[in-house]
Structures are given as structure tokens and as C-alpha cells.
Amino acid sequence: MEEITYNQKMHKMNMTNRKSCSMSGIKDVLSFDIHEILLETEQGMLMIRGNDLHVNRLSLEKGEIDIDGKLDSFTYSDVAEPMGQKTQSILTRLFR
Numbered sequence: 001m002e003e004i005t006y007n008q009k010m011h012k013m014n015m016t017n018r019k020s021c022s023m024s025g026i027k028d029v030l031s032f033d034i035h036e037i038l039l040e041t042e043q044g045m046l047m048i049r050g051n052d053l054h055v056n057r058l059s060l061e062k063g064e065i066d067i068d069g070k071l072d073s074f075t076y077s078d079v080a081e082p083m084g085q086k087t088q089s090i091l092t093r094l095f096r
Contacts, residue, residue: 011042018071045077
């Protein structure tokens with residue numbers, strides 16, 4: 001079987017007891033509040049849901065983030081557009 005390689009950086013997540021999470025491969029933080037955080041990662045969009053969510057550390061230069069709170073769900077969504085299609089907003093692509 002042939003291995004496919006992509007020109008993407010690594011995206012890594014380390015979670016402890018559903019209470020804290022450290023991630024790398026973060027491109028941007030699109031929105032956040034105490035119940036939901038929306039991130040753009042090297043592997044697509046990531047929606048984190050929970051309660052009392054706090055961004056403790058953010059370094060977009062290094063592509064790293066630390067999050068604390070009650071972590072309930074992580075949902076990824078690919079946002080790559082086929083060649084030749086007009087670019088849509090990130091939220092439009094995420095909630096198709």
C-alpha cells in the first residue's frame with residue numbers, strides 16, 4: 001500500500017482526565033467562550049465543547065494552545081475546497 005504524504009504540519013493533542021488539554025498544530029482561534037472553542041488546525045477545523053472552558057496559553061507563532069475545563073467533545077471538520085471552486089467563509093464550510 002502506498003503512503004500518501006501531505007504538506008501539512010503535525011497536529012498533536014494531549015488530554016488529561018478530560019480536564020486539561022495541550023495541542024500543537026494550531027493555525028488560528030476563530031471563537032471561544034466557556035462552552036465552545038473553534039480552532040483552525042493543521043488537520044482541519046476543530047470544535048471543542050464543554051463547560052468552564054478556559055484558554056490558559058496560546059502561542060500562534062508556535063501553533064500551541066492549552067485549554068482547561070470540563071472537556072465533553074472534540075469534532076473535526078475538513079474544510080479543503082475542490083480545485084476551481086470559489087472560497088467560502090470558514091463558518092459556511094464548517095456548517096454545511
